[in-house]
Amino acid sequence: MNDDGSIALKTGYRQKLWPDVSARDWADYRWQLANRLHGAADLSRLLGLGGSEFQPFERCISKYRWAVTPYYLSLIEEENLLSDPIGRQFIPDPREITVKSQLSSADPLHEHNYSPVKGLIHRYRDRALILAWPSCSCYCRHCNRKRTWKQPESVPAKKEAWRAIFHYIKEHTEIREILLSGGDPLLMPLDRLESILKKLKDIKNVKVLRIGTRLPVVLPMAITHKLCRMLSRYRPLWLNTHFNHPREITHQARQACERLQEAGIPVSNQSVLLKGINDDISIMKDLCCRLQEIMVRPYYLFHCDFVQGTDHFRTKIQKGIDIIDKMWGHTGGMCIPNYVVDLPAGLGKARVMPPHMAKLSESMALFKTFEGKTVKLLFR
Ligand code: SF4
Structure with a gap:
């Protein structure tokens, strides 16, 4: 953790994939955009998967594209790529095309x-x-x-x-x-x-x-x-x-x-x-x-x-x-x-x-406090 309360960057992926990048380039958004990982070849390399193991991921990105900046990738813990809470936000998941709820649609908000x-x-x-x-x-x-x-x-x-x-x-x-x-x-x-x-x-x-x-x-x-x-x-x-x-x-x-x-x-x-x-x-x-x-x-x-x-x-x-x-x-x-x-x-x-108010009438209000107590207020 940094002194200001922010969390120190994990540098695992940075060192692994971009060992020679200068601090100046790393801090330049144009370098970050030019070096985004995207497409099937990058994903296959990142996951270390090929052939039939990679096919579900390939099917997934043929429907829903993927890309990640080196910076955001560097926030994940290398050993937990697929379960890491940051990794899961950008690593394609085959369930995107296999799990289908009846409630869901492409444009639910119309x-x-x-x-x-x-x-x-x-x-x-x-x-x-x-x-x-x-x-x-x-x-x-x-x-x-x-x-x-x-x-x-x-x-x-x-x-x-x-x-x-x-x-x-x-x-x-x-x-x-x-x-x-x-x-x-x-x-x-x-x-x-x-x-x-x-x-x-x-x-x-x-x-x-x-x-x-x-x-x-x-x-x-x-x-x-x-x-x-x-x-x-x-x-x-x-x-x-x-x-x-x-x-x-x-x-x-x-x-x-x-x-x-x-x-x-x-x-x-x-x-x-x-x-x-x-x-x-x-x-x-x-x-x-x-x-x-x-x-x-x-x-x-x-x-x-x-x-x-x-x-x-x-x-x-x-x-x-x-x-x-x-x-x-x-x-x-x-x-x-x-x-x-x-x-x-x-x-x-x-x-x-x-809800913190369980009941309200002309004469009383019934509340639940944040500590779970019940409080009745009588108005007359
Ligand atoms: S949530 Fe926002 S940043 Fe993320 S893919 Fe959608 S539009 Fe882009």
Whole structure:
């Protein structure tokens, strides 16, 4: 552990796969992107599998692509590649194509139905989401937009598509908040991202911008001072990232969040509850407390969406309720995320918090305290 509370990087894979890389190259996001592992040959080498043993993995990546940055790979413990909580987030798992729940579908949130123009989703009245960039630096196996992963990586939207998006937002004056999502919008070339932010900012009804990105977790060196300075020109701008496990909070990740905060950009976190990765009270509590220590607000804990190819990650809803219940009162409210289920068919997010009030009437309220005591309040 580092002095600042962040976790020291494991260097096993770095030494094994890139023994000669300089510290300077390692810290350069362009080197990281150019040296991503991807494709069947890289995966076969990484797993040390070939022939019939590798076939299930090959079938899996022919449907759902894979890639990982050297940095994120270096966070896993070599001996536990397939069971490591970080490894499991990016190593393809044959169950992605063999386990099929009746509840799951490719687009359970019906984003397609809420897309009036290509690349824009308008589900909630006062805010809209833009699929701003089609690719990611790492492909998270639990991603709820796996259906959009294309082979090879998709091409970014053309100018005409952007024109239609801006036009729609201008016409719909009820939209006051825009979320740039993807893919990872911060992978966009800086000048292009800036011109999009500028155009959005120039639309009168757009009051707030938000960016969803996993770069602070999987490629923190891409959160450069230059990027942060540019983003700071478009405040109020909020950034949501996606830490799922305390081991992801490294020195580099902390510094990336700090650069954003110093530029006046608040950073919040949205985790996904994942079986065998973070569905455990001590791991979730540790994650949320460490996030608070690096000034990142644990904002949402999502129940894993009912997306095809992610069934093996899904826990029971009760598991999430129990975790939040055990955190309540035992750690500060700032450390406790809202546990939510994004309901299928685009019915919206539902907050699923453990109930602390068992009964309420005109004359009394019955509570359960965090220590399990029952308290009755009489109003008259
Ligand atoms: S970074 Fe986000 S969009 Fe990209 S694969 Fe991961 S969860 Fe999906």
